Amino acid sequence: MAQIKQTIKPNGKYMGRRIMRKEDPRLLSGKGAYVDDIHLPNTAHVAFLRSEHANARITKLDISRARALAGVIQIVTGADLRGVVENIPPMGVLPDLFVPQHPVLATDRVRYVGEPIAAVLAENPYIAQDALELIHVEYDPLPVVVEMEKAIEPGSPLVHEQSKSNVAGTFKLDSGDIERAFRKADRIVTGRFVNQRVAPMPMEARAVQADYQAGEKMLTVWSATQIPHLLRSSLSRLLKVPENRLRVIAPDVGGAFGGKLNVYREEVLLPLLAMRLGRPVKWIETRRENMRAMIHGRDQINYVELAVTKDGRMLGLKCRTLADIGAYPQMLTAAIPTLTAIMATGCYKIPALSFELTDVFTNKMATDAYRGAGRPEATYLIERIVDMAAAELKMDPAEIRSRNFLKSSEFPFTTPSGLIYDSGNYKTCMDKALDLAGYNKLRQQQERARKQGRLMGIGLSTYVEICAMGPATSDPPGGGWESATVRIEPSGKVTVLSGASPHGQGEETTYAQIAADQLSVPFDDVTVIHGDTASVPPGVGTFGSRNTAVGGTAVYMSAQKIRTKMEAIAANLLEINPKNIVLRDGTLQSKLNPKKSVSVREVARAAYTAKKLPPGMEPGLSETSFFSPKNYTFPFGTHVCVVEVERETGEVKIIKYVAMDDCGKVINPMTVEGQVQGGIAQGLGQALYEEIIYDDNGQLVTGSLMDYAFPKATQLPEYICDRTETPTTSNPLGVKGVGEAGTIGATPALVNAVVDALAPYGIQHLDMPLKPEKVWRTIEEKPEAR
Amino acid sequence: MKFPVEITVNGVKRRSEVEPRLLLVHYLRDVLEITGTHVGCETGICGACTVHLDDEAVKSCMVLAVQADGCSVTTVEGLASDGTLDDVQQGFWEEHGLQCGYCTPGLLMSAHDLLRKSPNPSAEEIRRAINGNLCRCTGYQTIVHSIQNAAQKMRAKKPAAAKQVQPAKLRTSKRKREQRRPATV
Ligand code: FES
Numbered sequence A: 001m002a003q004i005k006q007t008i009k010p011n012g013k014y015m016g017r018r019i020m021r022k023e024d025p026r027l028l029s030g031k032g033a034y035v036d037d038i039h040l041p042n043t044a045h046v047a048f049l050r051s052e053h054a055n056a057r058i059t060k061l062d063i064s065r066a067r068a069l070a071g072v073i074q075i076v077t078g079a080d081l082r083g084v085v086e087n088i089p090p091m092g093v094l095p096d097l098f099v100p101q102h103p104v105l106a107t108d109r110v111r112y113v114g115e116p117i118a119a120v121l122a123e124n125p126y127i128a129q130d131a132l133e134l135i136h137v138e139y140d141p142l143p144v145v146v147e148m149e150k151a152i153e154p155g156s157p158l159v160h161e162q163s164k165s166n167v168a169g170t171f172k173l174d175s176g177d178i179e180r181a182f183r184k185a186d187r188i189v190t191g192r193f194v195n196q197r198v199a200p201m202p203m204e205a206r207a208v209q210a211d212y213q214a215g216e217k218m219l220t221v222w223s224a225t226q227i228p229h230l231l232r233s234s235l236s237r238l239l240k241v242p243e244n245r246l247r248v249i250a251p252d253v254g255g256a257f258g259g260k261l262n263v264y265r266e267e268v269l270l271p272l273l274a275m276r277l278g279r280p281v282k283w284i285e286t287r288r289e290n291m292r293a294m295i296h297g298r299d300q301i302n303y304v305e306l307a308v309t310k311d312g313r314m315l316g317l318k319c320r321t322l323a324d325i326g327a328y329p330q331m332l333t334a335a336i337p338t339l340t341a342i343m344a345t346g347c348y349k350i351p352a353l354s355f356e357l358t359d360v361f362t363n364k365m366a367t368d369a370y371r372g373a374g375r376p377e378a379t380y381l382i383e384r385i386v387d388m389a390a391a392e393l394k395m396d397p398a399e400i401r402s403r404n405f406l407k408s409s410e411f412p413f414t415t416p417s418g419l420i421y422d423s424g425n426y427k428t429c430m431d432k433a434l435d436l437a438g439y440n441k442l443r444q445q446q447e448r449a450r451k452q453g454r455l456m457g458i459g460l461s462t463y464v465e466i467c468a469m470g471p472a473t474s475d476p477p478g479g480g481w482e483s484a485t486v487r488i489e490p491s492g493k494v495t496v497l498s499g500a501s502p503h504g505q506g507e508e509t510t511y512a513q514i515a516a517d518q519l520s521v522p523f524d525d526v527t528v529i530h531g532d533t534a535s536v537p538p539g540v541g542t543f544g545s546r547n548t549a550v551g552g553t554a555v556y557m558s559a560q561k562i563r564t565k566m567e568a569i570a571a572n573l574l575e576i577n578p579k580n581i582v583l584r585d586g587t588l589q590s591k592l593n594p595k596k597s598v599s600v601r602e603v604a605r606a607a608y609t610a611k612k613l614p615p616g617m618e619p620g621l622s623e624t625s626f627f628s629p630k631n632y633t634f635p636f637g638t639h640v641c642v643v644e645v646e647r648e649t650g651e652v653k654i655i656k657y658v659a660m661d662d663c664g665k666v667i668n669p670m671t672v673e674g675q676v677q678g679g680i681a682q683g684l685g686q687a688l689y690e691e692i693i694y695d696d697n698g699q700l701v702t703g704s705l706m707d708y709a710f711p712k713a714t715q716l717p718e719y720i721c722d723r724t725e726t727p728t729t730s731n732p733l734g735v736k737g738v739g740e741a742g743t744i745g746a747t748p749a750l751v752n753a754v755v756d757a758l759a760p761y762g763i764q765h766l767d768m769p770l771k772p773e774k775v776w777r778t779i780e781e782k783p784e785a786r
Numbered sequence B: 001m002k003f004p005v006e007i008t009v010n011g012v013k014r015r016s017e018v019e020p021r022l023l024l025v026h027y028l029r030d031v032l033e034i035t036g037t038h039v040g041c042e043t044g045i046c047g048a049c050t051v052h053l054d055d056e057a058v059k060s061c062m063v064l065a066v067q068a069d070g071c072s073v074t075t076v077e078g079l080a081s082d083g084t085l086d087d088v089q090q091g092f093w094e095e096h097g098l099q100c101g102y103c104t105p106g107l108l109m110s111a112h113d114l115l116r117k118s119p120n121p122s123a124e125e126i127r128r129a130i131n132g133n134l135c136r137c138t139g140y141q142t143i144v145h146s147i148q149n150a151a152q153k154m155r156a157k158k159p160a161a162a163k164q165v166q167p168a169k170l171r172t173s174k175r176k177r178e179q180r181r182p183a184t185v
C-alpha cells in the first residue's frame, strides 16, 4: 500500500489546502463498494412491472404464467400489500396540499408511466425480466393530464378524482406595498419563463438490497440513498419494525443530485420482501426505469413582472408560478417550489414582493429536489427579468445589477420573504468576475462581431442561494441538524463518524482535514466513516449543500470537546494548570515551558488506561456533537458566459465561461472547484440540451439515454473558476456550502448570453433548452432575419 | 442451455458455463464477482462498463460473454498490481478527475485506450475520445486534465515510446507479465 500515498507538506494546517481525496484510491482501483457490488449468497432478484399507461384503471392482472416460469420465486402485487404496508406520506407539505394515497404498489389505478404494479422475485435478474413479459395486464385508459396550464382549466380531466381540481396546493407570499410599487414604476417588464422538467440522472441508478437476520431480528437495508437515517425512520414507521432492529447502509453511492433524497416505493418493498422470503433480495434499477420512476426536477412556469424606475431601480416583483408536481408528491415535492418563492428577489433590494405558487397534479412522475432544488428556478426568473429590464432601459446588465445589489454594509439583511441573509459582498464579487472575464473588452469585441454580422452574446448571472439546510425550525424534514462523533483510538489514530451521507462530494477528506487540524494529528491518521446507521450517530443526511456547513461543524465541535478533554488529561499528567496547556504539532505542551509536553498518543493511552485521569473524569476520548444551526447560509456569486450563435444552424458555442463563487471559508479548494464545475455542467445541460418530454398521452418520449440529451465531454466548455471569500456567521467554520452553486449560476448566464447574442433580431426571450433547431427557428421567424 | 467459455480476465484464465444471452459485464460482475466495472445504462451509451477486450476498449454491456470466449479481458482491477496506482489512476487522483467514482473505471479504460494510440493528446482529442463516457459529477474538465497529467507521466517514463508508438508490443509484454502471475481461481 505504500505507494498509494500523497505527500503533504507539513505546515501545521490542512484546512484551506488542496489535499487529494482519501476516497479516491479505492474508487480508482475498482475497489469501491456500491450496492450492486455487495453480493450476498442466496439472493433473490427483483424486477418491477410498471404501468405503460399514464392514467388508467387496471381491469385485469394475471400473473399465473409468470408465476409458473422456472426460477420465479414469488410475484407480489398491490393486492398482496393491502393492510400490510402503509402509504408513503410526503414530508414537506403545504397547509392545503391534497395528499393522495401513495401505495407501494398500484392496485386498481395507475397515474403515470412507470408506476410500479407488481414485483417479481426470481433466482437471477434475467429470469425476473423474462417473467415481467409473461404478466398479463389489461388497462382501461382514462383521459390524460399532461400540461399544467391546461390541467388547471375548469373541466380538465382529474389526476385524482377525490380532489376538486388538479390544484394540489398553493402558497402565497406578500411583502411590502406591491400595488404602490407598480403604480410608481416607470416601466413594468413582464416575462413568461418555462423552467423545463429535467432528470437528475446520477450515473448509478437506484439500487436496494435487503437482508433479514431472523435470529437477531435485524433488518439490514443497503440503499443508494442520501439519507440513511431518514430512510430508516420511514421504513420503521411503514413496516412497523423498531428503529433499533433496522440498519440502513448507504455504501459508496454513485452520485445522486437530489434524486436519492427520497423514500421510494421500491425502497419500502424490498425490506418487506426480505422479511417475507427469509432470503436477501436485491433490486438494481435499469436506466430505462430510472428515467421513468426516479424523481424529476424543475418543471415550473413563472409569470414574472418587475416594476422599475427609468434609472433601473427595482421597486417590486410579482411572480405567479405553476409547478408541475406529477401524480404523487414524494418526500419534498411540495417544499421545493416554496424555495423558489422565498429566494425570488435574489441579490437585489426589492422592497415589495408578491409570489403566488400553485402546485399542479399531472399524470407524470413526481418532481422533487434536483441539485439546487427551487433556487435555480428563483435565480433563473429574477436574472432573466433583470436582463429584460436592462435591455428595455438600454442599460448595461452589469450596471442595473450593481444599482440594485444589497450593499455589504446592509448584512445581516432581512429579505421580503423574511429570510436573514448572513453576509455578502455582491458588488466586489461581480466586479472581480467581470475583470477576470475581461468584460469591457468583450463588449467591444461584441460590437465588432455585430458589425461583421456575427452573433456574439455575453450573459451575466448574479445569484444568491440558500444553503446549509437548515435551522430545525424551518427545515421541512424537521431537524436541520447534523451529528458527528470524533474518537481518538487508544493508539492515537482518529476515527470520525458522521451522520451526513456524502456520495461523491469528498467529505472523507474534508472532515479529516477539519479533525486533523483541531486535534493536531496527521491527516493520514484520520479515518472518516459515514452512511451506516449502525455505526454512526443519528444523522440527517446530505442535501441542500449542508455537508460541510452543518456536518463539518459537528465534526469541529466534537474535536473541540476532545481537545478540551485532552488538555485536562495532559495537564494532569504534567501536573500543571490546564489553562497553560497548548496543543501544537501533535503534542500538548506547557505554554510557559514547551519542554514540558506529552504527545496526543500518550494522552490517548492515558485516556484509555484510565490510571492517571483527573479526578472524576470518565475514561476514553470519544465525543459526539449535534450541530443545529441558527440560520441558513447564503452563498453567492457571478457567472459570466460568452457565446457565439451560428446564424445558419442555430448552434450555440460557448467561447468563455467564468465563475466567481463565494461559499465563505473553504476547507479544500480542489473539491470546491469540483463541485462548482460539476454544477455548471448540469446548469448548462439544462440550458442547452436536457429536457424530459412526455407526449400528449403521457408517454415518456425521452425514456433512454439515447433520447435524453445528457451532456458529453465535447459539449461542455473549459470553466475558469475563482472565488471571493465572505465567511458566514451561521457556523464557527465560516463555511457556506457549494454543492449547488454551479447549477444555480450557470443556467441564466447561458440563456442571458444567447438572448444577448440574438438582440439584433429583437428577440427578448427563448425558453430552454436552447437546441439549435429552436434557436434557428426563432431567428427565422423574425422579419429582421429576412 | 449453457455454453462453456474460457476467458482470460486480468491475466487469469477463467472457465465457466454461461447462458448465451449473458452480457460480458454481468459475467464479470456477477459470475466472477469482479465488480470494478460498472453498469450505467445497459444500452451502450454511458461507457461505465468499458473494459479492454484483447487490448481494445469496448463497452462490455454490448458484448456477450460467449463472444469473449478465448479472448482476454482487462478491467480496472487489472491496471495496477495490488496496492499501487498506475499512471492514469494517479493522474486522475492528482487532478480530481472523479467525484462519486461511478463513471471512473470506464473512463480509466478509455483513457488508456486513447493514450496507447496517442501519447500526447490535445484537450479536444481527449474530449472526443471520452465522448462515449458519461460523467454527471465533474463537468469533464478535471477528467481532461487528469488524462493530460497521465499522458505526461507516461511520456516521462517512456520517452522513446512517446516518439514511436508500438502499442501491440507494449501491450503484449504487459499481458505476458500478468500471465506469469499465479492464478487465483
Ligand atoms: S452500461 Fe454499458 S455503456 Fe452504459
Ligand code: FES
Pocket (backbone or CB within 6 Å): A203, A254, A255, A504, B097, B098, B099, B100, B101, B102, B103, B104, B134, B135, B136, B137, B138
Ligand atoms: S464521478 Fe460521478 S459520474 Fe463521474
